[in-house]
Amino acid sequence: DSGVTQTPKHLITATGQRVTLRCSPRSGDLSVYWYQQSLDQGLQFLIQYYNGEERAKGNILERFSAQQFPDLHSELNLSSLELGDSALYFCASSAGPREYYEKLFFGSGTQLSVL
Amino acid sequence: GENVEQHPSTLSVQEGDSAVIKCTYSDSASNYFPWYKQELGKGPQLIIDIRSNVGEKKDQRIAVTLNKTAKHFSLHITETQPEDSAVYFCAASKAGGSTLGRLYFGRGTQLTVWP
Numbered sequence: 001d002s003g004v005t006q007t008p009k010h011l012i013t014a015t016g017q018r019v020t021l022r023c024s025p026r027s028g029d030l031s032v033y034w035y036q037q038s039l040d041q042g043l044q045f046l047i048q049y050y051n052g053e054e055r056a057k058g059n060i061l062e063r064f065s066a067q068q069f070p071d072l073h074s075e076l077n078l079s080s081l082e083l084g085d086s087a088l089y090f091c092a093s094s095a096g097p098r099e100y101y102e103k104l105f106f107g108s109g110t111q112l113s114v115l
Numbered sequence: 116g117e118n119v120e121q122h123p124s125t126l127s128v129q130e131g132d133s134a135v136i137k138c139t140y141s142d143s144a145s146n147y148f149p150w151y152k153q154e155l156g157k158g159p160q161l162i163i164d165i166r167s168n169v170g171e172k173k174d175q176r177i178a179v180t181l182n183k184t185a186k187h188f189s190l191h192i193t194e195t196q197p198e199d200s201a202v203y204f205c206a207a208s209k210a211g212g213s214t215l216g217r218l219y220f221g222r223g224t225q226l227t228v229w230p
Contacts, residue, residue: 002158033216042221043220045217090158090159092158094216096216101147102147102208102210102216103149103164104161104216105161106151106158106159108158109157109158
């Protein structure tokens with residue numbers, strides 16, 4: 001068990017809908033990362049937050065957004081869903097910059113199926 | 116950005132044999148190289164990592180080597196067991212840099228160990 005908690009484990013929804021994925025980082029970790037895993041794209045970095053602030057953006061679509069709350073949990077919001085958004089979404093956490101070689105610990109993921 | 120290539124995409128070995136997975140990276144500024152193991156239905160789990168100031172690191176049956184000049188690094192698993200069967204990912208990042216811990220992943224290697 002990595003200590004990173006993601007909910008829900010599975011999500012089935014229809015095109016055009018909006019969903020929210022939730023992540024609780026390991027105790028003491030200040031950084032949260034969101035990754036998307038699909039067969040054709042592999043593990044793609046979406047976005048990173050550190051202590052409530054957005055720190056880096058990757059291949060995140062404009063239809064997607066995220067935030068990190070004061071209690072450090074994070075939510076990834078996916079809107080106007082398309083069939084191609086079906087994928088595994090992972091959250092990872094790390095201690096943040098105070099640890100020079102940051103180790104990322106991943107949750108078990110949320111499997112999103114858009115029908 | 117960084118580009119990480121991983122080979123082979125699939126690897127089948129007999130129990131007790133060794134397995135080797137190789138990765139190359141493109142950005143010479145990358146200095147941290149973790150390896151992750153992903154079992155079915157689970158998130159990637161950090162199994163070993165190596166820093167650019169080290170050429171080799173070993174942890175029981177697992178070892179990683181790094182050749183900074185050639186920009187490639189490898190995972191070696193000795194005395195393989197059926198429970199080693201999983202997808203293995205290599206990754207690279209620039210520790211302490213502006214990317215703040217972001218990992219760039221290879222496409223993964225499906226390792227199957229036959230009893």
